[in-house]
Amino acid sequence: MPSALDQRPAPGLTGPRPSPAPPGRRTRLLALPEARWALAALALFLPALALHLLGAPAWTWGPLFTAVYVTGGWEPALEGLRAARERTLDVDLLMVVAALGAAAIGQVLDGALLIVIFAASGALEAVATARTADSVRGLLDLAPDTATRLTDGGEETVPADRLAPGDVILVRPGERIGADGRVVAGAGEVDQATITGEPLPAAKDPGDEVFAGTVNGTGALRVRVERDPSDSVLARIVKMVEEAAETKAPTQLFIEKVEQRYSVGMVAATVLVFAVPLLLGTDLRDALLRAMTFMIVASPCAIVLATMPPLLSAMANAGRHGILVKSAVVMERLGQVDAVALDKTGTLTQGAPRVTDVRPLPDGGADPDELLRLAAAAEHASEHP
Incomplete structure (x- = not known):
């Protein structure tokens, strides 16, 4: 990933x-x-x-x-x-x-x-x-001050900056993730707008990567820390801004x-x-x-x-x-820009596309109304804007 x-x-x-x-x-x-x-x-x-x-x-x-x-x-x-x-x-x-x-x-x-x-x-x-x-x-305020670390004896609340690669933390619904890592158990949806700019929560399952400072919306997640907090994506962004x-x-x-x-x-x-x-x-x-x-x-x-x-x-x-x-x-360089191409649905655009034309392939065997009906059926249950 x-x-x-x-x-x-x-x-x-x-x-x-x-x-x-x-x-x-x-x-x-x-x-x-x-x-x-x-x-x-x-x-x-x-x-x-x-x-x-x-x-x-x-x-x-x-x-x-x-x-x-x-x-x-x-x-x-x-x-x-x-x-x-x-x-x-x-x-x-x-x-x-x-x-x-x-x-x-x-x-x-x-x-x-x-x-x-x-x-x-x-x-x-x-x-x-x-x-x-x-x-x-x-x-810096986006990163939580503390995190819940799982140990052999149960749970303990520790400062987020004391987490180390290999630690497993528990992230409950509504909590911010304390460090960059990978989900090892649980499933949920994480709001990553602070990192990626995407407006919709991203589904997270075991094996998926998560980032410090993002918010867990639903479901408890167990996350194995993969980076030192000082080297998280958020910390690197802060460093870039300072530079x-x-x-x-x-x-x-x-x-x-x-x-x-x-x-x-x-x-x-x-x-x-x-x-x-x-x-x-x-x-x-x-x-x-x-x-x-x-x-x-x-x-x-x-x-x-x-x-x-x-x-x-x-x-x-x-x-x-x-x-x-x-x-x-x-x-x-922004002062020299004449045209901009954006590809961030719902962040830099309205997130409300509309159909302007329906053009089936000449040899596709479908008329425009039938093609539109099939596309609408596939899109109706989709969560993507």
Whole structure:
């Protein structure tokens, strides 16, 4: 019998359905440091923006903008300095330098807006990662905490993670199966939607394979454990989901490849934009204004923000809707799909087929009405949709 990994849907997408996120998830997300600092920067920026646009004195909005620079910029600045210590030019440091440069030429508002945008992008990436972790935790909740192990002396309740290959467990109707194994006695119907995505329970008889986290609907089953709980199909799916958040799409790999060279080139170009006009007699303030404007416009923040944060958000959103994406590569390729062929009756389709045409073979000897009558008789008692 093929394993559950052979039964899973099309490459890149798996069928388990994570349990709903527990209450308080939003509270946990807001507890992320990146989210707190980004919200603080935004909360300080909005009143400062209003005061600045209304023409209020500088002493009213100046301290607020300064606080925006500190709350939203200290973390990117720290990351950038760490990268600089390793002799690499990080885009975080470029953003902070560009914002400080804007402030130096009197464009405090523009610099603060750049800080807020960059802090918000970091917060979104952190939140998306946390939501992906929530999806993984929801999957882990599918596995039962305990199982009933059969011994020579009778039955004993043990933690499911202590089961070992060769153990025989008893699974009563309505219970979740504690480990991957094979039925050795009993018969019943098992809901395997969490693993295979199939909407109808699968009949299980001695010799059939069952999976951890699936629900036994009818009949008591005795199951011989064949895999360690840490190597179950469910555990492997959880591992794949965790690895998916760490994968990088081709676009991101390309951007990371050229980011360092681009950053160095941009800094060199900024120095030239500042030095050449200055050597030709341009006023210092004008030369600095031109150089800082170039640096702000040429900074690769938009490119960086357009890669991983959207992919992480898409993967987390898919997980909340019961779709587990195995890698960022797969998610990016979905944007290039023009047509999809589905073969999951009742899961991805309505499960309510209808007859559109009856076409008997020319030499079959049956007319359409007779053929339809025979097909209807065979289908009438079938459990398949």
